[in-house]
Amino acid sequence: MLTYILKRILIMVPTLFVISVLVFTLIELPPGDYFESYMAELEAQGESVDREQIEYLKQEYGFDKSPVQRYVIWMGGLLQGDLGYSFEYQLPVNDVVGDRLFLTMLVAFVTIIVTWLIAFPIGIYSATHQYSWGDYGLTFLGLLGLATPNFLLALVLMYLANVWFGTAIGGLMDTKFINQPMSWDKFVSILEHLWIPVLVIGTSGTAGMIRTLRANLLDELQKQYVVTARAKGLHPLKSLVKYPLRMALNFFISDIGKLLPTIVSGAEVVAIVLSLQTTGPLLIRALQSQDMYLAGSFLMFLATLTVIGVLISDIALAFLDPRIRLSGGETK
Amino acid sequence: MTTNSVLPQPGAELPHYVNETPFDPKAIERLSPLQEKVYLASQWKLMWWKFCQHRLAVISGVFLALMYLSILISEVLAPYDYLSRHTDHLNAPPQAIHLFHEGRFIGPFVYGYDMHKNMDTLTREYTSNRTKVQPLRFFCTGESYEFWGFWRGNLHLFCPAENGQAFLLGTDRLGRDMLSRIIQGARISLSIGLIGISVSIVLGVVLGGIAGYFGGTADLIVQRMIEILQSLPSIPLWLTIAAILPVTWPPILVYVFITIILGLFEWTGLARAVRSKLLALREEDYVLAAQLMGARPSRIVGRHLVPGFTSHLIASATLAIPSMILGETALSFLGLGLRAPITSWGVLLTEAQNINIVALYPWLMLPVVPVILVVLAFNFLGDGLRDAADPYK
Numbered sequence: 001m002l003t004y005i006l007k008r009i010l011i012m013v014p015t016l017f018v019i020s021v022l023v024f025t026l027i028e029l030p031p032g033d034y035f036e037s038y039m040a041e042l043e044a045q046g047e048s049v050d051r052e053q054i055e056y057l058k059q060e061y062g063f064d065k066s067p068v069q070r071y072v073i074w075m076g077g078l079l080q081g082d083l084g085y086s087f088e089y090q091l092p093v094n095d096v097v098g099d100r101l102f103l104t105m106l107v108a109f110v111t112i113i114v115t116w117l118i119a120f121p122i123g124i125y126s127a128t129h130q131y132s133w134g135d136y137g138l139t140f141l142g143l144l145g146l147a148t149p150n151f152l153l154a155l156v157l158m159y160l161a162n163v164w165f166g167t168a169i170g171g172l173m174d175t176k177f178i179n180q181p182m183s184w185d186k187f188v189s190i191l192e193h194l195w196i197p198v199l200v201i202g203t204s205g206t207a208g209m210i211r212t213l214r215a216n217l218l219d220e221l222q223k224q225y226v227v228t229a230r231a232k233g234l235h236p237l238k239s240l241v242k243y244p245l246r247m248a249l250n251f252f253i254s255d256i257g258k259l260l261p262t263i264v265s266g267a268e269v270v271a272i273v274l275s276l277q278t279t280g281p282l283l284i285r286a287l288q289s290q291d292m293y294l295a296g297s298f299l300m301f302l303a304t305l306t307v308i309g310v311l312i313s314d315i316a317l318a319f320l321d322p323r324i325r326l327s328g329g330e331t332k
Numbered sequence: 333m334t335t336n337s338v339l340p341q342p343g344a345e346l347p348h349y350v351n352e353t354p355f356d357p358k359a360i361e362r363l364s365p366l367q368e369k370v371y372l373a374s375q376w377k378l379m380w381w382k383f384c385q386h387r388l389a390v391i392s393g394v395f396l397a398l399m400y401l402s403i404l405i406s407e408v409l410a411p412y413d414y415l416s417r418h419t420d421h422l423n424a425p426p427q428a429i430h431l432f433h434e435g436r437f438i439g440p441f442v443y444g445y446d447m448h449k450n451m452d453t454l455t456r457e458y459t460s461n462r463t464k465v466q467p468l469r470f471f472c473t474g475e476s477y478e479f480w481g482f483w484r485g486n487l488h489l490f491c492p493a494e495n496g497q498a499f500l501l502g503t504d505r506l507g508r509d510m511l512s513r514i515i516q517g518a519r520i521s522l523s524i525g526l527i528g529i530s531v532s533i534v535l536g537v538v539l540g541g542i543a544g545y546f547g548g549t550a551d552l553i554v555q556r557m558i559e560i561l562q563s564l565p566s567i568p569l570w571l572t573i574a575a576i577l578p579v580t581w582p583p584i585l586v587y588v589f590i591t592i593i594l595g596l597f598e599w600t601g602l603a604r605a606v607r608s609k610l611l612a613l614r615e616e617d618y619v620l621a622a623q624l625m626g627a628r629p630s631r632i633v634g635r636h637l638v639p640g641f642t643s644h645l646i647a648s649a650t651l652a653i654p655s656m657i658l659g660e661t662a663l664s665f666l667g668l669g670l671r672a673p674i675t676s677w678g679v680l681l682t683e684a685q686n687i688n689i690v691a692l693y694p695w696l697m698l699p700v701v702p703v704i705l706v707v708l709a710f711n712f713l714g715d716g717l718r719d720a721a722d723p724y725k
Contacts, residue, residue: 011556014556015556015559015560015563018556018560019560019563019564022560022564023564026569026572026573026576027572029576143708143711143712144704144708146654146707146711147654147658147703147704147705147707147708147711148700148703148704149658149661149662149665149681149700149703150662151662151665151681152681152684152697152700155684155685155687155689155690155697156690156697158687159687159690159691162687260565261562261563261564261565261566262565262566264565264568265565265566265567265568266567268565268567268568268571269567269662269665269666272666273685283568283571284571284666284668287568287571287572295572299564299568299569299572302564302565302568303563303564303565306562306563306564306565307559307563310559310563
């Protein structure tokens with residue numbers, strides 16, 4: 001077991017390295033850099049450009065060096081927990097991202113919980129009542145959530161929430177609470193606003209989860225041990241929950257890692273529509289203005305989080321299921 | 333011992349018995365004509381029968397076939413040219429089709445609009461005028477268009493009455509007919525799914541094939557590649573790449589590139605499926621036989637192994653198309669995907685970006701209806717295909 005965990009952690013290192021190179025290349029690819037677009041913008045507005053200051057900044061952040069050198073500098077900073085410097089906000093990336101990252105994680109976490117809470121009972125019901133009207137109806141509902149583009153659902157829900165409940169449009173809390181320390185009122189305000197993004201982001205993941213749980217549970221329910229348990233008079237509920245459900249749950253654990261990128265993806269788009277104070281709008285703005293350290297470090301951070309998520313779910317799975325830690329492709 | 337026993341007495345001579353009917357050694361195994369049909373049917377025929385049992389999948393399949401056929405003749409199906417502006421009818425709401433006017437049957441017609449500007453709300457208000465009866469014309473000549481951008485034509489399936497309007501789904505802020513734009517947008521939105529999935533199938537089969545057939549190091553590398561791609565959140569990744577595209581590129585090149593991007597990141601699921609199938613199939617005897625006869629790995633995989641699960645591949649590919657169609661809408665919505673003058677459902681939905689639209693001009697959100705329908709249809713079709721993929725189960 002220990003060797004398995006060690007092996008997995010060792011594999012993580014090259015994975016993260018490749019990801020970092022990939023991210024860096026992607027960020028570097030667009031022609032020009034932040035300063036060029038910044039100068040162009042200033043000149044377009046008819047303002048004078050302090051070329052000396054720009055040149056100084058360029059040197060300061062190593063824009064006169066080769067990409068490889070810059071990668072090394074960036075990576076070295078990352079390893080020490082320094083995410084670099086955001087040109088646009090003129091602040092260290094750590095400060096720009098900090099608060100928003102917490103809110104992003106909050107939205108993602110609540111979304112995962114809500115997705116599970118919805119998908120779990122529906123999946124079990126669908127599997128135990130296969131081909132019933134309830135099965136068809138709930139599956140259809142789940143698919144409908146999958147098929148509706150997130151951003152439009154967000155818009156419509158935001159409109160309805162405003163019309164029905166009078167919730168202020170957009171944002172993750174009332175504007176008066178922004179930049180305020182956490183308080184009970186702020187917490188309530190966040191909760192009032194949180195349900196729209198959570199519902200919207202959750203809808204797209206729920207359908208897939210219902211489908212997988214249903215399929216897995218159906219496979220288990222057809223096995224002989226279930227028949228034996230029923231024949232011996234075990235209570236139907238117990239013969240469902242005790243073994244088949246536990247087996248079907250494997251994928252819930254293996255899904256944690258995969259769920260995170262999906263949810264972050266969904267959250268980005270929704271965050272822009274709802275103007276949430278999460279990282280989504282920040283990232284897109286950074287990508288457009290080539291604020292490379294902000295965009296790059298943030299992408300890297302998300303990817304690292306996912307890789308760690310996959311690692312944790314893999315280890316948990318290996319604990320639960322010995323078949324997984326022993327398998328692996330052999331050389332032919 | 334009773335006398336009515338059928339058994340002869342012990343030791344008694346057995347009576348001689350001959351059954352006169354001719355002996356048919358296959359009498360028990362004989363199949364009814366129906367059974368025979370099933371037994372002799374080819375694999376694809378069995379799949380077809382099984383697929384037909386899934387009603388919803390068949391309906392979805394027909395629906396999708398019609399949609400894809402429609403993109404061949406979008407210009408003819410649309411009542412207007414999708415780019416022409418009707419400046420008298422900006423943001424006009426949809427006109428309903430009526431059949432009866434004052435109790436008299438007229439056939440499909442619409443009531444014309446009276447427009448006046450409301451100076452309090454600064455909006456245009458349209459009221460249907462009950463005296464303007466404008467019957468629709470069918471197979472008529474209307475606005476001219478460029479068929480696929482090559483030939484000029486003016487034949488339409490239906491068009492508004494002479495000097496009348498028929499905006500069945502309303503118009504947008506430039507007075508362009510929404511129905512025509514949705515019909516035209518289908519061409520881009522639907523083809524993106526097909527081209528993207530072709531890219532991912534090729535990548536998935538090649539890389540999944542290498543990983544599954546060779547195993548070992550190759551498997552490890554491909555697995556890591558998949559893990560890396562899957563650990564990057566897709567939308568930020570698409571955004572990053574889409575942000576690279578030079579603004580000066582012609583829209584059609586952007587379209588091709590976006591399609592390839594969508595394909596490049598969707599292959600991981602297919603590759604995993606191919607890999608796990610191959611890991612099992614490569615142990616089969618016929619693979620060993622092919623190897624002993626000197627077949628190259630590419631031939632073994634392509635000629636002998638992949639055909640064994642083509643049906644599964646098609647099913648998973650069908651299930652992967654919706655995410656591309658949705659991906660296109662999301663990218664375009666964020667302004668990083670396709671741009672006008674290219675018209676796709678995603679581009680149309682960018683018009684509905686504002687909450688005011690939801691309140692004032694909700695018909696601008698209508699392009700979402702075909703998106704939902706197509707995504708649902710692909711899901712049902714994919715479910716049906718997956719169930720049918722293994723008819724011997």
